[in-house]
Amino acid sequence: MALVEQGKTVAQPWWFERITAPWWVLAAVLLTMPVWVNDFILFQVMGWTFILGMIALSMMFLAGYGGMVSLIQMSVAAMGGYMVAIFGTSGMGEISMGLSWWLYIPIAIVIAAIFGTIVGALAVRTEGIYTIMITLAIAAAFFYFTRQNYTIFNGYSGFNLVVPPMLFGVDWRQPMPFYYLSLGCAVLCYLAVVYVARAPFGLALQGVRDNPRRMAALGFNVTAHRVAAYTFASVIAAIGGILLVWQNAQIAPGTAGIPAVIDILVIAVVGGISRPIGPFIGALIYVLLRTFSPDVLMAFGLSGERFKLLIGLGFLTVVFFSPDGVLGLWDRWQARRARSRDPLTGGET
Amino acid sequence: MTLVEDTRAADRLGSVSSGNALELRGVTKMFGALSAISDVTLTVQSGERRAVLGSNGAGKTTLFNCVTGDFLPTSGTIRLFGEDVTRFPAYERIRRGLRRTYQISLLFNGLTVADNVYLACRGVSRGRFSFLRPREDDALLTRADELVEAVHLTEWRDTAVANLSYGQQRQLEIALALAGAPRFILFDEPAAGLSPAERAELVAILRGLPGHIGYIIIEHDMDVALRVAESVTMMHNGRIFKEGTPEEIENDQEVQELYLGDGHG
Ligand SMILES: Nc1ncnc2c1ncn2[C@@H]1O[C@H](COP(=O)(O)OP(=O)(O)OP(=O)(O)O)[C@@H](O)[C@H]1O
Ligand SMILES: [Mg+2]
Secondary structure, eight states: OHHHHHHHHSOOOOGGGGSOHHHHHHHHHHHHHHHHSOHHIIIIIIHHHHHHHHHHHHHHIIIIIHOOOOSOHHHHHHHHHHHHHHHSOOSOTTTOOOOOHHHHHHHHHHHHHHHHHHHHHHHTTSOTHHHHHHHHHHHHHHHHHHHHOOSSSOGGGOEEOOOOOOGGGOOTTSHHHHHHHHHHHHHHHHHHHHHHHTSHHHHHHHHHHHOHHHHHTTTOOHHHHHHHHHHHHHHHHHHHHHHHHHHHSEEOGGGGSHHHHHHHHHHHHHHOSSSTTHHHHHHHHHHHHHHHHHHHHHHTTOOGGGHHHHHHHHHHHHHHHOTTHHHHHHHHHHHHHHHHHOGGGOSOO | OOSSSOHHHHHHHHHHSOSEEEEEEEEEEEETTEEEEEEEEEEEETTOEEEEEOOTTSSHHHHHHHHHTSSOOSEEEEEETTEEOTTOOHHHHHHTTEEEOOSSOOOOTTSBHHHHHHHHHHHTSSOTTOOSOOOTTOHHHHHHHHHHHHTTOGGGTTSBGGGSOHHHHHHHHHHHHHSSOOSEEEEESTTTTOOHHHHHHHHHHHHTSOTTOEEEEEOSOHHHHHHHOSEEEEEETTEEEEEEOHHHHHHOHHHHHHTGGGTOO
């Protein structure tokens, strides 16, 4: 009773009052970015950051909230991308059906979600390392299948000339429109994950992560909950995959090859899987390294191809010094700052 | 304060089913070659309060695990409120009004006290898969807060479970078992490790439960067990050894030799 009365007397803050200053700054920076950076940064750096961030976000949702490390997310994204090419238009007129965007986009998301759900249904019966292995095996199978299948996936060459629809007279593949498109999708996916994490579904998923046995003893169907988490994550991965195929204007088996699958894992781990912002931080670091380290390497007389080595070393460093990624580093730094500011709270935080 | 919500609904359900909350027939559970419980036949009526006693390794916890569906029994049948639930998954049994606490706390360490109790309330109601956050005045949130208060954890409602003391975790265990409309509860050594004051509190909570709620309590502390139970089952080596009223058990020669003498009392 006391609780309800309290709610009446104490003025509830508006939702935007709860957003802290750093988020306002970030929003301002992201919204005004096209004014002060060039098209290359917009399209190649930020576009890729949002896309890879979304796909890694779907992995973070499963790993961070569900305790399930799934390596299938890149394949689910690619499935979404392939379906856009197959049901929409591409350079492969014999296969592509040329449906309009309001049909092929939902179809692509639904098919990718079904694919992710089926993989989830197979994977949720395993735990830990076995989940990683079974999802990796299916990801590998998906790669080889798309490479060998010519009737649907057009085998080795895949699909080219897959571009976004000319909606509202805008060419969405131009750097600035694409920047805002991918930013909008990334923000929506991010907010969806933040919101769902505190909804009964997300809370129950965290319960399943912490203690599946107790969840069953509270009346939850743990298996169904895990599978549903795969479905939700697949929708996010599929949106990322659709943007990815538009960004590349093409899709081929290599899009979801094993290196790409591992890249998503690296991005999620480097960023940190404890909060949904982590994957985007990881994606930005990855894309910056990928984009600029070849120049740096060549300045030192090394082959530009070696940027993977840098990324691998960065991955090792992070895993070694901060298993919870850059987010973990940040949290510990904040905690230390808070402690040094106030000697009274010098204890454990 | 009422600890248990919607007693009328639970009473209604209770009157439909048979008079027995729990009926075990020849339940056996093997772990490899070891039979943790053998041929256990046991009936507990609706609303009955039973204590299960027995030395370490007697099979008491295993009995609970079979009843809740944490483990499937190797053989035998289990009926809950007249319904054969032997092959039901745990969550189906819980949704029928069964609850339990664990001997070693099984909580959600990454979540707060309030979230733990909210999950318990959500698990036995609809909307388990809801993607919509509960409103501020959501009935289940209010209900969860009442349960948190009933076990004296209001001050810690926003604390992560990992940061609670042992005694507080034990109290949270009890709150989780009281969520929703329980009809029959299995308490696995709820008093273990509690201070005398906390024990008295526990006894008060148990005695304050509405009459239609039956339970089985595993308890080594005879003082607690005899104050909260009207009948007693003794287990030994995985078998039921004696059943009777607390007085009969206390005065039984064999029981005294076997159990009360070995330092548990
Ligand atoms: N999961 C398991 N796997 C293998 N053996 C088990 C398992 N659970 C229990 N046992 C064995 O079954 C027997 C009964 O154990 P149980 O935990 O039911 O005893 P208990 O009466 O609850 O004892 P305590 O008073 O110590 O809690 C013991 O010998 C135990 O080692
Ligand atoms: Mg036990």
